[in-house]
Amino acid sequence: MLARTDPAPESAFPPIDLSYIEAMEERADRVVEKVRTNSYAPSGRKPSLLFNATQLALLCGKSNSAMARLLDKAASLNLTDGAQPAPNGGTAGKKRIFTQAEAVDWVRAVSDTYFKRPPGSMACTLTIGNFKGGVGKTVASTSIAQALSLMGYKVLAIDLDPQGSMTSLLDVDRMAVDDEQTMLPLARPLSDAGHRDTLQESIQETYWTGIDLVAGSPSLFNAEFYLPMRQMNVRQEPTFRFLEVLDRALSKGIRQEYDYIIIDTPPALSYVTMNAFWAADALLMPLPAEGLDLMSSTRFWSMFTQLARSAEKTAAAPKTFAWIGIVPSKVDHTKQYTKFNLDVMRAAYGENLLNAELPLSSAVSVGGTTLATVYDIQKYVGSKKTYERARVAFDQLAAQIDFLTRTRKWGQIVKETPLQVKL
Ligand SMILES: Nc1ncnc2c1ncn2[C@@H]1O[C@H](COP(=O)(O)OP(=O)(O)OP(=O)(O)O)[C@@H](O)[C@H]1O
């Protein structure tokens, strides 16, 4: 019998050993790193968004004329009127420009649709998951965080993926992230000097006003060793439950601090991912309208419930969620089976299938290269219609998330159907 490393008897090619793979990895890493730093490195360089008066009116849910009347009263409302100096010097011109922070201040002050979390209630923790890779989890998590912040909410984004893609989209260099800025200290054993049971110290501000971040970095992989190790070490930590580590940390002062906590997870049902589900009030699964993705989605739910059921036996309380949503993602209506697959999804998931639908769009995929979401794009180089379709889809998803949260988590009676956002 041949040993596994033996070449095929007739092969003239040497076997591929681990040193070969190491060399390949080093070369690829150098090239990728060079491209990243030359073109789209997240380095705190993302410009902050600017809004004109029309865009501000849309954010505030006002007509242009109603907004103009409000802008005239800006000083009495203690808000900036955004007036820019005329190009030739002189007095202020007609052009008004607002930074993102100023725009959010306006939304909070005058929007009829801005809703304040009821006093005493906690943040809605929303975990975005699907163990299938590349379905749009990170794009959705980041875009939802941005959309909710533009609605006036205070958002904490938690990146639990060692790939750190959400961290990169939020303009933080994931290779420069310190372990202390991630959730890793929560997973470290008690005896470890780096152990912590709170998250406050891990939070950093981002370039985006209204979104704070607990970053993701490659060292998050270590949590996959620490958590089961601690679970087995009953003598040292008799009451330790691996599943509740993040949940408990969020309950220590974080849930009252934010309106939404948005958690992006890796494409695996790992110990860390299970923590994200356990800490969640709501679950969102982006699901492409493709046959294979659909089939694997049912397996996801069965594996998830099996794991959760066995964990529940030792849990402090049974696990419940305020709402669960499945959102069709990367939907391409030019494909032959899309409509059929969407019908199957509707039949399979019933009321849990959200009305919002994320189209397969170059306005989204371009962001995969330039590290931008539809909310980062100040001026889309391409068809306006393409951009608007993608932007409206994410606006509608965020509006539906907010509707579900207000009614099912915060106990609000919300009469109107989810906001229809027009650009
Ligand atoms: N609606 C869309 N239209 C076009 N491209 C999209 C869309 N959503 C996501 N993509 C692209 O698909 C790729 C995967 O998206 P994303 O990283 O969000 O998926 P993911 O589920 O988080 O992946 P992973 O499982 O690896 O974490 C990215 O290149 C992204 O730009």
Ligand SMILES: [Mg+2]
């Ligand atoms: Mg991802």
